[in-house]
Amino acid sequence: MKEIQLHYNCAGEYIIMSLIEHFIADHYVSVIIASLVFVLLRKYLQTKKSPPGPWSLPWIGHLFLLNKGDTRNTFRELRAQYGDLVSLSLGSLSILVVSGLDMLHEVFVKHGKYFDKRPQMFTTVKVGQGKAVVNASGHVWREHRTFLVSNMKEIGISHINFEANVLEELQPFLQLLASTEGKDFDPRLCLQTATSNIICSISFGKRFDYEDPDFKDILEIVESNMKLVGATAIVNYFPFLEFLPGDMFKCKQCLNNVDKVQRILQTWIDRHKLTLEPSKPRDIIDLYMLDMQQKVQANLNTSMSEDQLLKLIGDLFVGGTETTATTLRWTLVFLVHHPEVQERIYSEIMTTLNGRTQLSVLDQRQMPFTSAVTMESQRLGDIAPFSLPHSNTEPVRIGSYVIPAGTLVIPNVNSVHLDPELWANPSEFRPDRFLSDDGSLVKNSALMPFFIGQRVCPGQSLAKLELFHFITSIVQHFHILPSLMEGLPQLHGHLGLTYIPLPHTLRFVARCQSEINPS
Numbered sequence: 001m002k003e004i005q006l007h008y009n010c011a012g013e014y015i016i017m018s019l020i021e022h023f024i025a026d027h028y029v030s031v032i033i034a035s036l037v038f039v040l041l042r043k044y045l046q047t048k049k050s051p052p053g054p055w056s057l058p059w060i061g062h063l064f065l066l067n068k069g070d071t072r073n074t075f076r077e078l079r080a081q082y083g084d085l086v087s088l089s090l091g092s093l094s095i096l097v098v099s100g101l102d103m104l105h106e107v108f109v110k111h112g113k114y115f116d117k118r119p120q121m122f123t124t125v126k127v128g129q130g131k132a133v134v135n136a137s138g139h140v141w142r143e144h145r146t147f148l149v150s151n152m153k154e155i156g157i158s159h160i161n162f163e164a165n166v167l168e169e170l171q172p173f174l175q176l177l178a179s180t181e182g183k184d185f186d187p188r189l190c191l192q193t194a195t196s197n198i199i200c201s202i203s204f205g206k207r208f209d210y211e212d213p214d215f216k217d218i219l220e221i222v223e224s225n226m227k228l229v230g231a232t233a234i235v236n237y238f239p240f241l242e243f244l245p246g247d248m249f250k251c252k253q254c255l256n257n258v259d260k261v262q263r264i265l266q267t268w269i270d271r272h273k274l275t276l277e278p279s280k281p282r283d284i285i286d287l288y289m290l291d292m293q294q295k296v297q298a299n300l301n302t303s304m305s306e307d308q309l310l311k312l313i314g315d316l317f318v319g320g321t322e323t324t325a326t327t328l329r330w331t332l333v334f335l336v337h338h339p340e341v342q343e344r345i346y347s348e349i350m351t352t353l354n355g356r357t358q359l360s361v362l363d364q365r366q367m368p369f370t371s372a373v374t375m376e377s378q379r380l381g382d383i384a385p386f387s388l389p390h391s392n393t394e395p396v397r398i399g400s401y402v403i404p405a406g407t408l409v410i411p412n413v414n415s416v417h418l419d420p421e422l423w424a425n426p427s428e429f430r431p432d433r434f435l436s437d438d439g440s441l442v443k444n445s446a447l448m449p450f451f452i453g454q455r456v457c458p459g460q461s462l463a464k465l466e467l468f469h470f471i472t473s474i475v476q477h478f479h480i481l482p483s484l485m486e487g488l489p490q491l492h493g494h495l496g497l498t499y500i501p502l503p504h505t506l507r508f509v510a511r512c513q514s515e516i517n518p519s
């Protein structure tokens, strides 16, 4: 009895275990077969539950597929073979590629609340520190996103006059174009500077001189990190690589850059706080400080802090500069290929201005062709072909499949923007596809440059305003002509974090010399 008590807590348990032992001894062959069948059946049912995908190598998974050429083509081929949901893996990470208009709606709208997280990896956890909006999930993300969305609503409702900020930036930009005197010129840098300066205006209430050393430093560091994030991407899937000796994957350099930008932003925020007047919020920083103070005073559970504010301003730079500048660059590329489209926009501008010199955002409603050109540039330029990666913290059933918790979910927006089932001749630039027979604007839910669902771009009102004013002002004042040296720019680009045009120059020849005075 003593021996029995060593192994079993009570006599009942002893009896049951003895019966099982006897059964196994008598039927051990049947037990082995049954266990085998059980294991195989479970495995079969599990694979049945995950969306299909190609065979993978142990440990590295589909690295060979994702590292080969243009990922948009790879995903197109995978979709043709396996359907709208494709399972892949990298290291220990499960990946799901979601394609097609209906499936993107099913996953990111119908089941959107389950897929509103960001995956936990080097870029989000170390670079973005899981803070503010772009890299955050859960309570921090929801609170900061709500703050941003409520303060970046349609023009006229927001506290900040975005249009004034955009118009203020247009003047030095147009003067810079005029100063090129119709010679070959690459507009990339001045578009990036202008869009960054607009983020400065809405964040700090002031624009910077293009030669301001701190401003130039920030632009250079942000650009350097855009390139470094490509080099560090592999660390997202194989995290141990970060800890190899040296800085082979540029992780340390990338994190140092983040530190440098934060230090500059912190000094700007500190200076700005000294002049805060609660009755007159001037910009995002003022609005944030006031919102935070109110919540602290009311003893509310808030994640808002000065540290989060620093990251939020960083998010606006990352989310709002390169994206808008690249969209404008693609638009210029398409316009230089289509002088007849430039002339149609010009004529619409002149009719709408009707003697005035400056368009207002309210004029947009009377300018369907210009809106159609912007939409078509966003579709064909397709600058964010995979949006940003999402993730889920619990298993989610989509149709007959189960998506495991912690999957990295990639929205294949490219599959929609260039789908021949949705757009006739999708690789052609045809703004008229967004116009009805009577010339009015036809919206199309298959156009999703700002993506859809819970994480849809909160800066889209500002972005649309910038696109409208920059495109119309450039066409109002200049003929956009091909480079004398290089001819027309290429219509294909380079796929990095975003899809960008290949380096090129254009000529901006003033329509009427007297209209813009270079300073």
Ligand code: HEM
Residues within 6 Å of the ligand: 133, 134, 135, 145, 315, 316, 319, 320, 321, 323, 324, 327, 383, 384, 387, 388, 389, 449, 450, 451, 452, 454, 455, 456, 457, 458, 459, 460, 462, 463
């Ligand atoms: C043409 C210009 C722009 C395009 C094409 C664009 C596109 C996008 C896309 C595709 C996303 C990812 C949505 C997702 O997570 O699936 C996004 C997110 C975001 N964008 Fe934009 N964007 C533009 C301009 C802006 C501007 C001007 C701002 C800010 C002033 C901004 C701020 C953000 C932020 C903060 C996020 C993160 C949202 C979140 O994680 O909840 N974007 N944008």
